Amino acid sequence: MSYKLFSFLMLLCTVQTIQAQxxxxxxxxKEVVVTHSKSSLPLRQTIKPVSVIDRKTIDQNLGKDMxxxxxxxxxxxxxxxxxxxxxxxxxxxxxxxxxNTLLLIDGQxxxxxxxxxxxxxxxxxxxxxxxxxxxxxxSQSTLYGSDALGGVINIITRSAGDKAxxxxxxxxxxxxxxxxxxxxxxxxxxxxxxxxxxGTQSTDxxxxxxxxxxxxxxxxxxxxxxxxxxxxxxxxxxxxRIQPFLRYNEFEGDYDGGAFTDADNQYESAVLNTGVNAxxxxxxxxxxxxxxxxxxxxxxxxxxxxxxxxxxxxNADAWVNYDLKEQLQLxxxxxxxxxxxxxxxxxxxxxxETIISPYATLIYQAEKWSAEAGLRYxxxxxxxxxxxxxxxxxxxxxxxxxxxxxxxxxxxAPLLSxxxxxxxxxxxxxxxxxxSFEAGLQYGxxxxxxxxxxxxxNRQIExxxxxxxxxxxxxxxxxxxxxxxxxxxWRPNDxxxxxxxxxxxxxxxxxxxxxxxxxxxxxxxxxxxxxxxLSGTYRPIENLLVSAQFQYLDDRDDxxxxxxxxxxxxxxxxxxxxxxxxxxxxxxxxxxxxxFADLKNLTNQSFNEVYGFNSLGRVFLGGLRFxx
Numbered sequence: 001m002s003y004k005l006f007s008f009l010m011l012l013c014t015v016q017t018i019q020a021q022x023x024x025x026x027x028x029x030k031e032v033v034v035t036h037s038k039s040s041l042p043l044r045q046t047i048k049p050v051s052v053i054d055r056k057t058i059d060q061n062l063g064k065d066m067x068x069x070x071x072x073x074x075x076x077x078x079x080x081x082x083x084x085x086x087x088x089x090x091x092x093x094x095x096x097x098x099x100n101t102l103l104l105i106d107g108q109x110x111x112x113x114x115x116x117x118x119x120x121x122x123x124x125x126x127x128x129x130x131x132x133x134x135x136x137x138x139s140q141s142t143l144y145g146s147d148a149l150g151g152v153i154n155i156i157t158r159s160a161g162d163k164a165x166x167x168x169x170x171x172x173x174x175x176x177x178x179x180x181x182x183x184x185x186x187x188x189x190x191x192x193x194x195x196x197x198x199g200t201q202s203t204d205x206x207x208x209x210x211x212x213x214x215x216x217x218x219x220x221x222x223x224x225x226x227x228x229x230x231x232x233x234x235x236x237x238x239x240x241r242i243q244p245f246l247r248y249n250e251f252e253g254d255y256d257g258g259a260f261t262d263a264d265n266q267y268e269s270a271v272l273n274t275g276v277n278a279x280x281x282x283x284x285x286x287x288x289x290x291x292x293x294x295x296x297x298x299x300x301x302x303x304x305x306x307x308x309x310x311x312x313x314x315n316a317d318a319w320v321n322y323d324l325k326e327q328l329q330l331x332x333x334x335x336x337x338x339x340x341x342x343x344x345x346x347x348x349x350x351x352x353e354t355i356i357s358p359y360a361t362l363i364y365q366a367e368k369w370s371a372e373a374g375l376r377y378x379x380x381x382x383x384x385x386x387x388x389x390x391x392x393x394x395x396x397x398x399x400x401x402x403x404x405x406x407x408x409x410x411x412x413a414p415l416l417s418x419x420x421x422x423x424x425x426x427x428x429x430x431x432x433x434x435x436s437f438e439a440g441l442q443y444g445x446x447x448x449x450x451x452x453x454x455x456x457x458n459r460q461i462e463x464x465x466x467x468x469x470x471x472x473x474x475x476x477x478x479x480x481x482x483x484x485x486x487x488x489x490w491r492p493n494d495x496x497x498x499x500x501x502x503x504x505x506x507x508x509x510x511x512x513x514x515x516x517x518x519x520x521x522x523x524x525x526x527x528x529x530x531x532x533x534l535s536g537t538y539r540p541i542e543n544l545l546v547s548a549q550f551q552y553l554d555d556r557d558d559x560x561x562x563x564x565x566x567x568x569x570x571x572x573x574x575x576x577x578x579x580x581x582x583x584x585x586x587x588x589x590x591x592x593x594x595x596f597a598d599l600k601n602l603t604n605q606s607f608n609e610v611y612g613f614n615s616l617g618r619v620f621l622g623g624l625r626f627x628x
Contacts, residue, residue, distance in 0.1 A: 034107065035134040035154040037363060037372075038143055038331055039286060039321040044445055047363070047370045047394045048406055048438075049453060051487075052446060053133040055158075060537065060547060062170060063583060063598020063621040066125045067091075070153070072533055072549060074501035075137055075485045078122070079526045082579065082601070082616050083609045084208040085176070086223035086253035086267075089122040094137055094457060095481045095505045095527050096150025100412060102140070104154040106245070108275060108292040111147070113339040113416055114311030115298070124249040124271055126199050126227040128170065128182035131158045137485070138457060139436040141410035142374035142390040145335055145357050149410040149434045149461060160186045160193035160233060172623025174598075176220075178203040180623070182227075191235040199227045209256035209263075210612050218262040223253030240280050247273040257303060259560055259612020265302040271295070275315075284323040288333075291316045307422075310342040312352075319359075331374075332360040339416060346420040347427060353416065354381045361390075369395040378411055382419075383431050386411045402442045410434035414465060414473075424472020434461045440485075451489040458482040464509065469567045481507035481524070497537040505529055526574070526610065528554035543587040552578045558611040577607035585625075594625040 032040040033050050043050065051073060061069050067078040067089040079090040093101040103110040103120050110120035133155055140148040169183035184197030205222035226249065233243040249271045257263030275292035294313040299306065319333025340352035361374030372392040379385050392406035412432040419427050440455035461479040468474070483505040491497045509523045531554065537547040556574040561567045580603055585596040597620070604618040 033134050034156070035104070035136055035152060037321075037329075037361070038107070038288065038319060038333070045365055045370065047372045047392045047404065048136060048138065049404065049440065049442065049455060050446075051135040051137075053135070054447065055131050058127050058130060058132075059594075059625065060545065060583060060585070061127070061598075062172065062585075062596050062623070062625060063174075063600065064127070064581075065123075066127055067122050068600075069127065070122075070133075072535065072551065073135060074487045074533070075483075075503050076135075077527055077531070077553075079609055081609070082607075083613055084205050084221055084616075085178075085203050086123070086205050086221055086255065087208060087610070087613065090526075091119070091122065091153075092527050093135075093150040093153070094459070094483060094485070094503075095507055095524050096459070099415070100147065100150040100461075102144055102148040102152045104144075104152060105247075105273070106157055106277065107154060108273075108277075108290050108317075109144075109147070109313075109315050109337075110155075110273075111294065111313045111315075111339065112271070112296045112298075112311055113313055114296050114309035114341050115417070121251065121269060121271075123223075123225065123251050123253075124227070124269070125155065126182065126201075126225075128199050129157055129184070129197050129227065129229050131156050137455070138406065138438050139390070139408040139410040139434055139459070141388045141434075142359060142361060142376045142408065143331070145337070145359075145376065145378065146355065146412050149412050149432070149436070149459075157229065157231060158184070158186065158195055158197070160188050160195050160231075163187050164189055166627065168625075168627040170623060170625040172596075172621050174621030174623075175619040176203050176205060176222075178619075178621060180621070193233040195229070195231040197227075197229050201225045205254070206614055206616065207262070208254075208613060209258070210260050210608075210614055211262070212260045212612075218256075219254075219264070221254035221256060223251065225252075226250040239282060241278065243277045245273075245275060245277070247271075249273075256613075258563070259610075261563075261612075263303055265300070267298070267300055269296070269298040271297075286321040287318075288321070289316075289318045312338075312340040312342070314338040327365050329363040329365070330360065331363065332358075334358050341416045341421070343420075343422070345422065347425055348420045351416050351420045353413070355379065355413065367396075369393070372406075380413055380431075383413055386431065386433070388433075400444050403440070404442065405439040406437070408434075408436045410436065412461075418465060418473045424467055426473045429465060429473060430463045430475050432461055432463050432465060434459060436460070446489065447491070449491060451487070453485070453487045455485045456482075457485070468569065469561060476509055476511050478510045479507065479523075480510070481505065495539045499533075499535050501533045503531045505531075522557065524557070526556050526558055528556045528576070530554040543591070544584075545586075546584045547582070549581045549583075550578065552576070560611050572611045574608050574611060577605050578603075579605060592626060592628055595623075596625065597622040 036046045067081040071078040071081045075094045077092040080087045090098040137151045140152045165187040167185050172180040180201045182199030186195040202224045205220050207218040208221040211218040229247045231245045235241045251269045255265045272295040278289045280287040292315045296311040298309045316336045322330045335357045338354045356379045359376035364371045375389045388409040390408040394404040396402050414429040436459045438457040442453040444451040459481045463475045464479045486502040489499040507524045508520045510520045532552045535549040539545045554576050558572050559569045560572050582599045585594050587594045600619050
């Protein structure tokens with residue numbers, strides 16, 4: 001059925017309707033993205049497909065958190081998005097593992113070397129501080145290095161604005177004794193600009209683990225979070241701009257002992273992220289420099305005792321964007337990364353490793369077609385050298401219709417916690433390598449008039465790193481994933497906007513049994529084969545907006561690590577489910593004040609995102625947003 005839908009959309013996109021010219025006239029060709037090529041590029045000229053969540057969309061989803069908003073995007077699953085608010089949130093982009101999608105904030109990697117998989121905790125990110133989110137699916141290792149086998153999500157924080165001072169914020173309260181508050185100020189004074197914000201959130205939560213015998217003795221598991229950000233900017237000259245930043249986030253929460261197991265466990269984390277961004281712009285040469293330092297401290301206080309984890313991450317990236325000719329552009333740079341975990345009980349005390357990576361990409365832009373070719377050399381302090389590359393092509397059949405395709409290879413080094421950590425470490429692990437192919441068709445530009453995109457992808461990862469109780473971390477042979485993403489958006493006028501997406505995902509892992517045979521099996525745990533989303537926004541009068549979002553997720557496989565059977569992995573099936581969410585807002589005082597109400601899981605669906613753990617029922621959040 002999915003391939004029929006794919007064929008139908010391909011046909012739909014090639015048909016020239018009587019509205020074609022009207023749609024073309026609405027295209028905002030000034031909208032730019034920065035993640036695609038590490039420099040500002042008009043959205044229409046991107047060779048690889050890019051999805052953008054803009055500030056307007058974020059404002060219209062004030063009742064959601066980062067994980068819930070991301071899950072509404074095509075090809076993204078956030079396991080735990082609608083479970084207990086304090087439960088871990090695991091991100092899967094086109095089925096790629098949680099540690100194979102690179103998170104950036106203002107172009108700088110968000111990495112936690114001390115965490116499982118090295119992934120950054122989504123619970124520490126606040127939508128209140130974000131201007132927009134750019135999503136690139138598929139391997140982006142040529143420009144962004146390790147961790148980008150599945151794709152890149154770049155979180156771009158709010159800008160300074162052109163006034164001397166502007167104050168914004170919000171307050172909200174709702175179900176589960178949930179409170180949310182944020183206040184910020186930004187402005188520009190001559191050559192100096194600033195953006196400052198602070199926010200807090202707390203909730204009593206729900207019973208995280210399922211009370212299988214309905215004893216009524218399981219307690220609720222809540223959390224408290226704090227988010228702060230200071231971003232300054234100084235324009236030294238017409239060519240040079242320097243932007244230091246500082247972010248500090250805290251999270252404290254309760255968690256249970258596992259599936260169907262209540263426990264009085266506590267988790268604390270604190271993340272300091274600081275650094276500087278600088279740009280030097282001349283007529284044909286644009287030079288960029290980013291440096292970021294991240295310090296992470298995490299503490300688990302559980303029935304197993306107190307366990308502390310601490311990580312350090314340095315990232316320095318310098319690159320140029322040079323217009324060789326009118327249609328030919330060079331992006332070339334050098335990236336340095338150092339990761340370290342502070343652990344005197346590890347197999348290697350306070351282990352660290354570095355990656356030094358020069359890279360270059362050529363981008364050719366003609367009237368009808370575009371091409372991109374890139375190479376990256378990775379020199380790893382433990383695993384030696386590795387080269388990966390990319391080739392992408394795009395051709396405009398007409399003003400609105402584009403065909404595109406790309407082929408990329410990627411590299412993912414084992415993490416320090418996998419090599420030397422306290423749980424299942426294996427210093428003999430090999431790096432993961434990948435090959436990825438994508439092809440598709442696009443009509444129009446996202447958020448403008450009518451938009452449709454259909455993509456097919458195929459990804460192969462070799463030497464996949466997996467974990468199992470007993471052996472710990474080890475390499476399996478080969479992971480093969482493939483699927484389809486369909487996206488459609490329609491904005492017939494200023495009152496209505498409708499969007500829909502469908503994703504199909506299939507994958508299997510191949511393991512060698514002996515020299516004569518091997519075996520394959522599906523291992524896309526907690527990732528549905530079919531997902532479907534539909535959303536609509538209606539503005540009956542200028543100051544009133546109402547919207548609805550529907551999402552369906554198919555059956556998913558899961559594993560139950562049974563404590564009564566020495567934690568042996570037992571396969572289980574999670575039933576399909578759907579969610580219906582509603583949102584409404586009314587603007588006052590010349591749109592400076594907005595009152596909003598958000599209702600999630602309107603039909604009070606009962607479902608499980610993780611076997612043995614509860615999910616949210618019907619929950620409400622209401623409040624106000626202001627900007628003066």
